[in-house]
């Protein structure tokens with residue numbers, strides 16, 4: 217953006233700058249709306265728009281057809297049906313200072329000047345930082361929901377919106393208009409955002425940036441069950457097309473929404489004066505950090521709908537409303553060092569250690585640097601990345617708490633960079649175990665993962681507990697009585713470091729007894745503390761009867777000859793889930809053969825010269841096997857494990873002759889004699905294909921208690937339905 221005052225621009229300079237601003241703002245709109253990936257802050261964006269408006273005001277003849285002032289947002293993304301909003305979805309003018317608010321009210325007073333006794337009232341409510349949606353109700357029934365899109369045309373996301381509990385499928389109460397489009401904000405709470413991040417990290421999934429973008433992504437899912445799993449929320453605060461106004465005022469209309477079953481902000485008030493509005497602004501600001509979701513300002517609206525109508529609109533914005541934005545809280549400090557933390561799934565996460573500084577009442581000492589590319593400011597193709605930042609040790613940085621919670625670096629004060637500060641070099645080995653740390657290429661997109669991961673899968677202490685938990689989990693070795701809690705205990709007391717140690721626990725009975733006893737003591741002590749009651753009669757450790765222990769040891773022994781596919785899955789090699797493990801077991805038949813081929817593949821320059829081409833196994837899996845078997849340090853752990861455990865060679869079962877071979881089977885309802893994944897694996901071993909939903913291609917439906925819609929579809933299509941026992945008989949597994 218040019219620094220030249222608008223007043224001193226020549227006409228041709230103005231024309232050039234308007235052209236440039238149109239292109240620039242359009243690009244930012246696209247990044248924000250279509251990609252949910254803005255590259256500039258809201259304040260920077262607003263500054264661009266203000267500059268554009270100021271130039272247009274001085275040179276009205278130069279307003280371009282593609283001027284941003286004539287548009288509200290970006291065109292909708294591809295993939296969803298388009299919905300034309302019966303009444304456009306508007307944006308809000310912004311105020312940054314009390315003076316801006318005073319100006320807004322003054323404009324209103326001037327506009328209604330002839331009505332000297334007119335009593336303008338306003339509402340004040342939080343500006344929720346989510347995505348707006350428009351929900352169409354016909355005769356009280358939710359019929360269609362859409363995103364804002366460019367304000368005129370949005371995307372039809374009805375199925376996804378229906379998964380949101382805050383959105384009623386039918387209006388409650390009575391007195392609603394025949395047709396009404398309810399508008400409001402879809403958002404995600406911090407708690408839900410954190411939970412999603414954790415779930416994703418646990419399976420090595422994608423990284424999520426902030427609740428707003430995540431909510432946006434969640435709404436654009438092709439599969440509504442994904443949206444459902446995100447637990448989005450909704451506040452109603454406005455309306456579009458309606459056959460009758462809900463009430464004569466904004467405030468009462470929103471109260472009606474509440475009666476009809478919507479959630480509305482409890483922080484909305486009616487106010488008469490600028491003092492009242494500003495007071496509510498500060499009250500809301502005070503509560504901001506305890507709300508549990510992002511808000512970025514307070515919206516003031518003229519209360520009387522009659523006055524709203526009279527005051528009207530400018531391009532894309534109502535004149536009768538304004539968003540009073542919160543200033544971002546910022547502070548300056550220095551980066552003392554950069555540490556690399558290794559996550560439980562092996563991700564190397566860089567963290568800047570800061571000289572402690574207070575931002576908005578909270579001391580900030582650490583801030584995430586996200587990943588390797590972020591610290592460099594560009595990706596491996598040399599493309600600048602969003603929010604990327606060249607941070608070096610010793611740098612002075614401006615930090616801010618985004619949404620009042622997660623601290624982030626806003627900028628580096630390059631002028632203050634110490635002489636000799638060099639760009640940070642991201643380690644290529646794991647700081648915990650010394651194994652190589654690599655970045656994977658996503659097979660589908662061909663792009664490099666932004667995260668570097670430790671390849672020391674079995675030996676890395678940072679990943680150890682997680683791996684052990686996986687090793688004993690259900691689809692893996694499934695050792696009864698050895699859940700996450702006991703694994704944690706045995707790991708923390710040094711009894712189990714790698715999977716092989718589980719099988720020698722029996723030889724260390726006294727130490728195991730001691731660890732269990734200590735935990736009992738600890739739990740009793742905590743209970744006592746909580747209840748305030750003293751314990752009676754404390755028995756000594758030796759007196760205790762650990763009959764459970766024998767059970768545990770025999771459960772462990774019972775797993776010394778696991779099925780090969782379970783064993784491969786239990787190793788926890790990246791990208792090798794239950795299905796892939798079964799494919800590998802079928803292909804290689806013995807663990808020895810898999811290891812042999814794995815190691816040779818790791819040594820080969822071109823893995824494809826060694827590794828056979830197998831249906832369902834692509835480069836992602838082959839590379840994961842290379843990393844695993846190529847890391848010599850995994851050898852010792854694997855050797856120790858194979859000294860204890862002897863996976864059964866894989867034998868083809870009856871498959872070709874099986875009655876279900878070649879058939880497509882769907883399981884529905886709950887199964888009582890086996891888990892869903894066991895049933896699936898068994899069917900696949902017999903040559904059947906297992907599908908998730910019933911279609912004309914389905915041959916057989918196995919239904920347990922609680923089977924729902926799939927059963928109906930099956931009977932509509934005339935597909936054979938059997939129960940679990942009949943299924944077991946049919947595959948020769950009964951009795």
Ligand code: IVH
Nearest residue numbers: 306307308342343344347348453454515534
């Ligand atoms: S009213 C006619 N109220 O802010 C005015 N908008 O910058 C229509 N927003 O697209 C909007 N909280 O996504 C209104 N309490 C609130 C809001 C709110 C958040 C969003 C909404 C809108 C954007 C405008």
